[in-house]
Amino acid sequence: MDSGPPQREVACFVRVAEHLSFSRAAAALGMTQPAVSQAVARLERTLGLRLFDRTSREVALSDAGKVLLPFAEAMLEHAAAFATEAARLAEPLGRPIRLAYCPLVGALAARVVRRLADRSPAIDVELRRAGWGAATVDLAQGGAAAAFMTTPFPTGAAMTARFHVPVTHVAVPARSRLATATRLGLEQLPAVLLPRQRPPGSVWHALAPRLRSPAVVADLDDLPAALDLVAAGRGLLAAPHLLVETVRRPDVHFIPIESGDLRMTYGLVWAPERASAELMALVQAARQILRVP
DSSP: OOOOSOHHHHHHHHHHHHHTOHHHHHHHHTSOHHHHHHHHHHHHHHHTSOOEEEOSSOEEEOHHHHHHHHHHHHHHHHHHHHHHHHHHHHSOSOOOEEEEEOGGGHHHHHHHHHHHHHSSSOOOEEEEEOOHHHHHHHHHHTSOSEEEEESSOOTTOEEEEEEEEEEEEEEEETTSGGGGOSOEEGGGOOSBEEOSOOOTTSHHHHHGGGOSSOOEEOOOSSHHHHHHHHHTTSOBEEEEHHHHHHOOOTTEEEEEEEOTTOEEEEEEEEOGGGOOHHHHHHHHHHHHHTTOO
């Protein structure tokens, strides 16, 4: 029976498609660029198809690659689900787990906790508010079993329940001259707040080269809290749709912006080597809430 292409090669294909860059995909996978290129080439030979159109300047999905990408993503999701169910069956329930979450998706984290509390037997989940930097450290050091966080996801981590939040507005001080604007372009924004670290795959890495004015370095791990900096006149903040929908402040106005395809990508991330029955139940609850098959 043909077992199909190796999962490692499929994972390389998906990451290159996500970043449209072999070097950035290699960094996300913790591999060398030649190793990723060779894995994709082997997969193309196995399939008898060209998955990418490559030039010296850019990488783009071929027509075949566009068709196969959803199937490749589903294959990796199903492999993670297989590990999830196996871990659930292997261990008894009963141990509490800690879930780190980006402040912007606190409502989603709360829904997961409620769902696990309502099951029988109930699973105790401790919530820990943590931005990207803190969540990355928690996952690496075992401070949290899982985390709802933004890209880039930690190398070697398992991930599911991915969803995207478009960046649709800019937060400006209520007394700013920009507060009366009906719409703004990125090139019109002065002094936009950006974190010092902007790893490839993050929304900040994508935003920085589109700005014409120098950025203001700030801690943006907690976006609702970063609105304090906006209100104080320290800088403007590119605001995802979720922030605009959930926060109302009289000292900050949200102005629509022309941001193109700028978006924040979230997912539930965990360390596969620390999988437990409780953790896998949490993963399954998140998938059900977000209706991930």
